[in-house]
């Protein structure tokens with residue numbers, strides 16, 4: 310598939326329709342950066358957008374994949390070529406992974422904090438929870454032992470606790486059930502904060518909810534919390550050191566920070582015919598834009614040493630690093646994801662103390 314040719318064709322057809330990149334992007338419900346990326350040959354429209362792209366540009370799919378207008382004589386030959394190309398592309402698509410999800414094409418990007426925040430907020434404000442599934446305590450993630458068993462949060466009776474990336478508030482409810490007296494949640498998405506507010510209300514739980522990126526100053530009290538925790542929240546930060554520095558400042562001396570995220574090795578390896586295959590370098594921490602169910606996310610994979618060193622630099626001492634698997638669950642799933650989990654950790658959780 311010649312993406313540069315396709316990109317030029319999209320640009321030419323868009324201009325023929327007298328549309329700017331922004332107008333075209335608005336019609337499709339994507340960002341103008343996404344359109345610019347396609348037109349520069351740095352990616353193809355996702356499957357969910359292809360038909361709309363064709364409708365707006367008055368072309369058909371065969372012409373889109375060929376990157377040119379087709380005459381009746383070219384049409385059949387090009388259709389066959391395009392089908393072969395698509396089969397090859399489909400093989401490549403199996404390689405990129407977020408959680409248990411196999412993603413569409415992953416594109417490296419220059420990290421732009423505002424763009425990352427805008428993209429990820431839009432993802433979580435809309436279909437994030439449905440697409441990535443429940444990520445709330447007592448679960449730390451797929452095939453990982455539950456918090457009920459690990460008890461990494463410790464005794465929460467009468468404690469002040471803060472959740473980073475609190476999402477819909479289900480983990481705050483778990484902390485409340487364990488006796489936490491003073492509950493705070495922080496999330497970048499107003500919609501998620503709204504969901505958490507509604508859920509807390511329905512459970513008659515009082516919680517102070519703050520809408521802010523975790524990297525930024527947001528008025529949370531300092532030297533105040535006994536525990537800060539995060540379940541699939543921390544990895545979304547654009548600045549790990551700054552975020553850990555802030556979390557350190559919110560905690561009392563001796564306070565505990567516990568967080569879980571996808572294990573970095575999990576993203577590097579896929580399973581093919583029962584064998585593990587390395588697709589991505591463990592050392593690659595470049596930012597990328599990926600697509601889940603037609604929605605963009607922006608992330609980077611960080612090495613385990615990056616997390617541990619950022620904790621140390623911020624004044625934390627690591628008390629525990631858990632890389633375990635609930636073997637019964639992995640076996641029972643019968644899935645490739647489960648088979649992979651029997652050989653490599655899918656999730657890690659770190660418990661650290663402010664010194």
Ligand SMILES: C[S@@+](CC[C@H](N)C(=O)[O-])C[C@H]1O[C@@H](n2cnc3c(N)ncnc32)[C@H](O)[C@@H]1O
Pocket residue numbers: 426429430433434444445446473474475476477478479480481495496497498501521522523524539540541542545546547
């Ligand atoms: C996997 S969800 C967490 C779900 C949560 N553990 C629960 O119990 O529902 C990740 C959350 O992180 C939030 N998030 C993403 N980027 C963020 C950022 N830079 N600062 C704060 N929150 C962020 C998202 O809006 C989303 O709600």
